[in-house]
Amino acid sequence: MASPRTAPDATLKNSRSLSLRIPEPRFRPGETADFSSMEIPEAGETPRPAVDTAAKDMRELAYGLIRVLGKDGRAVGPWDPKLDVTTLKRGLRNMMLTRAYDDRMYRAQRQGKTSFYMKSTGEEAVAAAAAMVLTREDMCFPTYRQQGLLIARDYPLVEMMNQVYSNGKDPMKGRQLPVMYSSKKDGFFTISGNLGTQLPQAVGWAMASAYKGDDKIAAAWIGDGSTAEGDFHAAMTFASVYRAPVIINIVNNQWAISSFHGMAGGEGATFAARGVGFNLPALRVDGNDFLAVHAATEWAAERARSNLGATVIEHYTYRAEGHSTSDDPSRYRPTDEGKLWPLGDPVERLKQHLIQLGEWSEEQQQSLHADLVEQVRAAGREAEANGTLHAGDRPSVKTMFEDVYEDMDWRLIKQRQELGI
Amino acid sequence: MNAQIEKTAAAADEAGKSIPMNMIQSINSGLDVMLGRDPNCLIFGEDVGYFGGVFRATEGLQKKHGLNRCFDAPINECGIIGSAIGMAAYGLRPIVEIQFADYIYPGYDQIVSEAARIRYRSAGDFTVPMTIRTPYGGGIFGGQTHSQSPEALFTHIAGMKTVIPSNPYDAKGLLIAAIESDDPVVIFEPKRLYNGPFDGYPDKPVTPWQKVEGNLVPEGYYTVPLGKARIAREGADCTILAYGTMVHVAIASAEAVGVDAEVVDLRSLAPLDIETIEASVKKTGRCVIVHEATRTSGFGAELSALVQEHCFYHLEAPIERVTGWDTPYPHAFEWEYFPGPKRVGAALKRVMED
Numbered sequence: 218m219a220s221p222r223t224a225p226d227a228t229l230k231n232s233r234s235l236s237l238r239i240p241e242p243r244f245r246p247g248e249t250a251d252f253s254s255m256e257i258p259e260a261g262e263t264p265r266p267a268v269d270t271a272a273k274d275m276r277e278l279a280y281g282l283i284r285v286l287g288k289d290g291r292a293v294g295p296w297d298p299k300l301d302v303t304t305l306k307r308g309l310r311n312m313m314l315t316r317a318y319d320d321r322m323y324r325a326q327r328q329g330k331t332s333f334y335m336k337s338t339g340e341e342a343v344a345a346a347a348a349m350v351l352t353r354e355d356m357c358f359p360t361y362r363q364q365g366l367l368i369a370r371d372y373p374l375v376e377m378m379n380q381v382y383s384n385g386k387d388p389m390k391g392r393q394l395p396v397m398y399s400s401k402k403d404g405f406f407t408i409s410g411n412l413g414t415q416l417p418q419a420v421g422w423a424m425a426s427a428y429k430g431d432d433k434i435a436a437a438w439i440g441d442g443s444t445a446e447g448d449f450h451a452a453m454t455f456a457s458v459y460r461a462p463v464i465i466n467i468v469n470n471q472w473a474i475s476s477f478h479g480m481a482g483g484e485g486a487t488f489a490a491r492g493v494g495f496n497l498p499a500l501r502v503d504g505n506d507f508l509a510v511h512a513a514t515e516w517a518a519e520r521a522r523s524n525l526g527a528t529v530i531e532h533y534t535y536r537a538e539g540h541s542t543s544d545d546p547s548r549y550r551p552t553d554e555g556k557l558w559p560l561g562d563p564v565e566r567l568k569q570h571l572i573q574l575g576e577w578s579e580e581q582q583q584s585l586h587a588d589l590v591e592q593v594r595a596a597g598r599e600a601e602a603n604g605t606l607h608a609g610d611r612p613s614v615k616t617m618f619e620d621v622y623e624d625m626d627w628r629l630i631k632q633r634q635e636l637g638i
Numbered sequence: 639m640n641a642q643i644e645k646t647a648a649a650a651d652e653a654g655k656s657i658p659m660n661m662i663q664s665i666n667s668g669l670d671v672m673l674g675r676d677p678n679c680l681i682f683g684e685d686v687g688y689f690g691g692v693f694r695a696t697e698g699l700q701k702k703h704g705l706n707r708c709f710d711a712p713i714n715e716c717g718i719i720g721s722a723i724g725m726a727a728y729g730l731r732p733i734v735e736i737q738f739a740d741y742i743y744p745g746y747d748q749i750v751s752e753a754a755r756i757r758y759r760s761a762g763d764f765t766v767p768m769t770i771r772t773p774y775g776g777g778i779f780g781g782q783t784h785s786q787s788p789e790a791l792f793t794h795i796a797g798m799k800t801v802i803p804s805n806p807y808d809a810k811g812l813l814i815a816a817i818e819s820d821d822p823v824v825i826f827e828p829k830r831l832y833n834g835p836f837d838g839y840p841d842k843p844v845t846p847w848q849k850v851e852g853n854l855v856p857e858g859y860y861t862v863p864l865g866k867a868r869i870a871r872e873g874a875d876c877t878i879l880a881y882g883t884m885v886h887v888a889i890a891s892a893e894a895v896g897v898d899a900e901v902v903d904l905r906s907l908a909p910l911d912i913e914t915i916e917a918s919v920k921k922t923g924r925c926v927i928v929h930e931a932t933r934t935s936g937f938g939a940e941l942s943a944l945v946q947e948h949c950f951y952h953l954e955a956p957i958e959r960v961t962g963w964d965t966p967y968p969h970a971f972e973w974e975y976f977p978g979p980k981r982v983g984a985a986l987k988r989v990m991e992d
Contacts, residue, residue, distance in 0.1 A: 356728070390761045399760040406727065407760035411751045417717050418752065421724025421732075428680060428706055428730070435724070447744065451717030458712055620758045621796050623765075623820045626865070626909040 240484060242477035246547060250554040257559060260287035260506075261294025268520045272498045279489040279499035282533060285508035286566050290573035298512040302576045308349060308507050309567045309577075310585065311369040312341035316564065317589045318364070318374060321597055322381055326395075326542045330605035331381050333395045337362045339505070339537030339555065340470050342563035343438070345369050346510035347466070350518055351404065351436055358406045358419035358437040361396050362468065370403045374593060378600030385610025386603040392617075412443040416452035416465065423463035423521070424455070434521040436464040436514075441488055442473020445481040449491075453529075457495040460526035464517040465497075467529065468504065470536035475549040492529035504532030505563040508570070533560065614638055654858030660847035661832045664806035664855045665695045665771070668813040669733065671859050673703045676731060679817060681708040683718060683735030683771075692737055693773060693832060715745035719770065723753050723822075726768040731817055739774035739826055740786045753822040754797030769816045773829035774802075775883050775930050776967050776976060777836060785967035787882075787931035792824050793908045793940065799823040799864055800907045804831065804885040806847050806855050808905055811862030819864060828882035836883055837890030838978040865909035869918070873900035876924035876989055879915060879941050881907065884928045884977070891982035897990055899926075907937055915941070916948045923954040924989045928982055933961040955992030958985040 244250045263281045266274070285292050292299075300308070319336040326334040337344065344365030351357065357366050367377060376388055380398055383391040389399065399407035406422075409415055419437030426433045439449060444467055456463055467488045471478050478484070492499030498520070502513045510532060517528035535558040539546045546552075571577030604610035618625060618633045625633075659667065672679045681696055687710040690697030699708040711718045715736055722732040736742045742749075753766045776785035792800045799821050803809035809827065816823035830836045834844040847853050870880075871889050875897050878888040881904040892899035900918050904911065919925050925945050927938040938959040945957055960977045968975055 358724075388761060388763075389759065392761065393759050397759065399763045401760075401763045407756055407764050409752060409759075411747065414720065414748060414752050417720025417748070418724035418727065420717075421721030421726075422728045423724070424721060425725040425728035425730045428725075429728075447716050448720060448748075451712075451714045451720055454712050454714055455717045455721050620762050622799070622909075623757075627912060628910075 240477075240479040242479065242550065244551050244554060246549065246551055248551055250551045250557045252557060252559045255559055258282045258284060260284040263294070263296065265295035265516070268516055268523065269525055270498070272492070272496045275498055276493050279493050279501055280487055282501050282503055283509045283513055284503040284506055285512060286506045286570055290566070290569035292508055292570060296509060296512040298508055298515060300508070300511065302571070302574065304349065305567065305571055306577070308345055308511070309564065309571065310589070311345040311348070311365065312507070312564050312567065313586060314589045314592070315341045315345065315365040315368045317586070317593045318368060318377070321593045322378070323542065325381070325597070325605075329607065330601070331383070331395050332606055333542055334381065335361050335396050335541045336538045337364060339562060340468060340532070340534040341365050342507040342510050342567075343466070343468055343504050343532045343534060346507050347436060347514045350511060350514040351434070353402070353404045354433050356404050356406055356419070356422050356433065356435045358415035358422070358435060359408060360412075360415070360438050360440060360468070361408055361410065362440070363438050364396060364398070367398060367400065367403060367405055370405075372400055372403055372405075374596035375599045378596060379603055382600060382603070382605045383611060384600070384604030385612060387612055390616045391612040413439055413446035413448035415439075416448050417455060420452045420455045420459075420461045420463050420527070423461040423527075424459050427462055427524070432522065434462040434464070434518060436466060438466045438468055440473055441467060441469040441471070441478045441483055442476055442481050444488055444491065453491065453495045453497065456527035457497050460524075462521035462524065463527045464514065464521060465527060465529045467531045468534065469531050470534045472536045472540070472546070472550070474540045474544060475546075487531060489529055489531035497527050497529050499529040499531070501531045501533060503560055504534030505560040505566060507563055507567045535560070649860065652858050653856035653860040656854035656856045658848040658853055659806045659855040660834065661803070661806045661809050661827070662693060662695055664810040665813060665827065666697060666699070667855065667857060668810035669696060669699055670702065672733070672814060672817050673699060673707050675859065678730045679733060680706065680725075680730060681733045681735070682711045684711055684713055684737045686710060686735050691735060693829065695735065695771070715741055715743070716748055719745035719748040719753065722768045723748060723756070723766050726766040726822075727756065727764045731767050731769070733769045733771065733817055736770060736772040738784050739772045739788055740783045742770075742772055742788065746791070749792070749798065749822070749824070750795050754795045757821070758797060765820050766822045767820045768822045769813070770822070770824040771813070772824065772826060773832075774826040775828045775830055776972060777830035777840070777883065779969065779972060780967075781969040782966040787826070787929065787962070789826055789907060790931060790935060790937045790940075793937055797821070798908065801825045801864060801905065802828065802882040802907065803905065804828065804870070804882055804903050805835070806853060808862050808868070810855055811860055812864065812905060814859065815861040815864050818861065823864070826882065830883045831886070835886045838887035838976070838982070839890070840973055862905065864906045865911055867905055867911035867914040868903045869900060869914070870903040871899065871901040873898040873922065875899060875922055876926060876986060877902060877915075877918040877922045878982075879904060879925065879927045881905065881929070884930055887977070887979060887982060888928055891979040892986060894979050895983040895986050897986045899986060912944060912948065915945065919945050919949040920952045923952050925949070925953070926958045926960060926982070926985050926989055928960045928977055930962050930977060932964045933959060934964050936961055955989040958989055960985045
C-alpha cells in the first residue's frame with residue numbers, strides 16, 4: 218500500500234538551485250562557423266498543398282524548407298513557379314540592381330555624403346521576388362531592408378538617392394532618416410524605422426480592403442528579431458481573427474544588429490511555426506532561392522485573393538553585411554560566417570539557374586553588372602547635383618513646419634516665425 | 639449674405655430636431671449619424687459590437703448598421719490602434735474605442751510613433767484620419783486602472799489632436815468633427831459625466847442630463863469645431879481654465895465661494911484656442927487652472943506657461959493650479975485625491991486676495 222503523501226509544503230520545496238539561461242550564438246569572432254549540422258531539405262522535397270488547404274492540414278510546412286533551386290542550378294519539385302526566361306532575367310536584374318545601388322550608397326555614406334545607410338546584401342531575393350508577384354495596387358508594408366521592392370517597380374533611383382541625401386529634391390523633404398522611403402503610387406507604405414509597427418497596420422489595410430469588397434491585398438515584412446515585439450502578436454491575432462488578406466513575411470536573416478535569432482526565441486522552433494498557434498498557414502522558405510520566394514509569395518497571394526486570409530512566410534536567409542553603416546559585425550560574429558552560409562547567395566543561384574537553362578553566361582552576367590553599376594553611377598551624379606546631406610541644395614526649412622497637421626495651427630506658425638522664416 | 643443664410647438653413651435642416659440626451663446617448667447618436675452618412679466609417683473595439691460597449695456607447699449600432707460596421711476587437715490595444723492606422727491609410731475613417739483611457743498604453747507607440755507622424759514622415763503621401771474614443775477620469779471608484787486622466791501624454795505629441803467634451807451637445811459635435819478630421823484625434827470622454835453633470839459633491843444625487851435645463855442635442859448631423867473653446871460661465875473677477883468634468887466643478891466652486899469667475903471650457907487641448915484664453919485672462923487679470931490629472935507636467939503646466947507668455951502684464955495675482963495629486967489614483971481616497979470644490983474654492987479665494 219502506498220504511503221500517504223507528505224504535506225504539500227515539504228513536497229514543493231525544491232532542493233536544487235535554479236539557473237538563468239542567457240542564449241548565446243554558436244560562433245563568436247575568432248571561431249570558424251560550422252553549419253554542417255544544419256538540416257537542409259533537398260530542393261523539391263517539400264510538398265505544395267493546394268491553396269485552399271486548411272491551416273491545420275499543412276502544419277509540417279512551418280517546419281520544412283521550401284526550396285526549388287538545387288545545387289546544380291536546376292529548378293525542381295512542386296514549388297517550381299515555372300517562370301519564363303524574361304521573368305527570370307528580370308528577377309536577376311532587380312536583385313543585381315539593388316546590390317549595385319546598395320554598394321554605391323554605402324560608399325556615399327562612408328564619403329560623408331549622408332548620415333546613415335542600410336544594405337540588403339544577401340537577402341535581395343526576398344523583396345525582388347515579392348515585388349514581381351504583387352501588383353502596384355497591393356500595399357507593401359516594408360522594413361528598411363526591402364528597398365528591392367521599389368527598385369523592382371522601377372521607382373527612379375535618383376528619387377531614392379534624393380531621399381538618402383535629404384537634398385533639395387528629397388520627396389520626404391528631409392524629414393526621414395535615409396532609406397525610409399514612401400511611395401503610395403507604387404504600393405510602398407512609408408517606412409517607420411520603429412520595429413514591427415507596420416505589421417498591425419498592414420493587417421488593418423488588408424481588413425479595409427476586405428471591408429470595401431476590394432480586390433487588393435497587403436503584404437508586410439518584419440525581421441526575426443522584431444517578432445519579439447508585441448506588435449507581431451497583435452498582427453498575428455488580428456490577421457487570424459478577421460481572416461485578413463495579408464501576407465506576413467518574417468525575414469529571418471539570423472541577426473538583429475548583434476543579437477542572434479535565438480534572442481527572439483528562434484533556436485528551438487522556427488519562426489514560421491508561430492503561425493501554427495494562430496491557425497494561419499505558415500510556409501518556411503529558402504530566402505536565398507528566388508524561385509522559392511516567388512512561388513511561396515504566389516501561393517500566399519492567391520490564397521489572400523481568394524478570401525482565404527493571411528499566410529505567414531518565414532524567409533530563411535542571412536544578413537551578409539552589417540545591420541547598418543553604424544554597425545561592425547566583426548565585433549560579434551565570425552567574419553567568414555556569411556561566406557559559409559550553406560544556402561549561398563541569391564544572385565549567384567539565380568545566375569547559375571539561367572546558365573544551366575542555356576539562357577545566360579558569365580560574360581552576360583559581367584556585362585549586365587557593368588551596365589547596372591553605370592546606371593547607378595549616372596543616377597548618383599544626378600542626385601548629387603541636387604545636393605547631399607551637408608552640401609548643395611536641401612529642402613526649404615520652411616517645410617519643416619508643414620504636414621504636422623492638415624492645417625498649420627497658431628503654435629507652429631508662431632514657432633516658424635520664431636525661427637525667423 | 640443669402641448664401642450664408644442658405645448654409646445656415648441647410649445646417650439646421652441637417653441637425654434636425656433637438657431632444658434631451660445624456661452623454662452616452664449623444665455619442666451613440668454621433669456614431670450612428672456618421673455610420674449612416676459615410677460608408678467609410680466603421681467602429682471597432684473591445685465589447686463594442688453585439689454587446690454595445692461597457693458604457694453602452696455603441697448600443698444598437700451593430701444591429702442597425704451591420705456586423706462589419708461595428709464589431710468586437712481582440713483585447714489588444716496595439717492591434718486595435720495599429721490596424722485602425724492601416725485602415726485609415728487605405729482611405730477609411732475608423733473610429734475605435736479604447737475601453738478605458740487607462741488601457742491605452744499598449745497602443746501608445748502606435749499613436750506616438752505612427753499615427754501622429756505618418757503625414758509628416760511621408761510628406762503627405764499617407765494620412766491617418768482615425769478617431770480614438772476613450773473614457774477617462776475618476777469619481778466612479780475605479781481605482782488606479784479605471785480613473786486616470788492621461789491627456790497630457792497626448793498633447794505632447796506633435797501631430798495628434800486631443801479633445802475633451804464636457805456636455806452631451808459638445809460630445810456629439812466634437813466627435814463628428816473628429817471623425818471628419820484628416821488628422822488622428824483622441825477624444826477623452828469624462829465618464830463621470832456620462833449620465834449627468836457632476837459638480838464635485840460626491841454625496842449629492844446625480845441629476846440626469848435629461849433634466850438639466852437647456853440640455854438639448856440635435857438628432858442629426860452637426861459639428862463643434864476642434865480648437866474653439868466655450869465660455870461655460872461668464873464672469874469678471876477671475877478666469878478658470880478647465881475641461882471635461884472639471885468645467886462643472888469649476889462653476890460650482892466659484893458659486894460656492896461667491897467669486898464671479900469666468901469659466902473657459904477648453905473643449906480641445908490640441909489644437910488649443912489661445913485667443914479665447916487670452917481674451918478672458920486679460921479681462922479678469924486672474925487665472926486658476928484646474929484638472930483632474932496629476933500636477934507635474936500636466937496640461938496645466940502648459941496652460942500656465944501660455945498664460946504667462948500671453949497675459950503677464952495683465953495678471954494681478956500668481957496663476958494657481960488645482961489638480962490631482964502626484965500619486966496614482968487611490969481607490970479608498972478618491973475624494974481626497976479629486977480636486978473638488980473645496981480646493982478649487984480655496985484657490986479662487988487666494989487669487990482674489992492678491
